[in-house]
Amino acid sequence: GQQLNQSPQSMFIQEGEDVSMNCTSSSIFNTWLWYKQDPGEGPVLLIALYKAGELTSNGRLTAQFGITRKDSFLNISASIPSDVGIYFCAGGTSYGKLTFGQGTILTVHP
């Protein structure tokens, strides 16, 4: 089946630093999405990407849909303590099914 390789697995940063994480796959996806999950809650959609090469921002977040349709990255600028959580990439195929990466655990030190 399809698999996504998400890296890094975890990050420990200081408040104010920028963050970058990415996902790669051997398969092509129609969409790329990025989610954030807080402990004990469902994932919340941050950014959705629909076209190869698309670069989209949502506040301090910026994500890109790789030109080969096999990768995507997420950047967070000027991190703040509430950015703490697990970030997931997801690639979308038919029927809206999503394949998820293993997540990046982000810890922000004040």
Added chain:
Amino acid sequence: SQTIHQWPATLVQPVGSPLSLECTVEGTSNPNLYWYRQAAGRGLQLLFYSVGIGQISSEVPQNLSASRPQDRQFILSSKKLLLSDSGFYLCAWGSGTGELFFGEGSRLTVL
């Protein structure tokens, strides 16, 4: 606006007991519905998806089943739980555009 709810939020069940998790969506019609399982706070695994009433597709062989008795209702069931069924179960809906929206999750512990 659309909302999705699932319950119960937490469940502790003995091995061999039955299971029923319920999910409902409001504010939209004919949504695609999904059940995912998340182990140890990491990646999500798709278990079932449904594009309409009575239409269920299973992604992985397992001890669980799903049903969609109404347009906006999705149920995850088991006749006899196994220890390996423990995990965090997430229901999600989508309109077919690619974006999925998740419920609050149900944490199942099988003892």
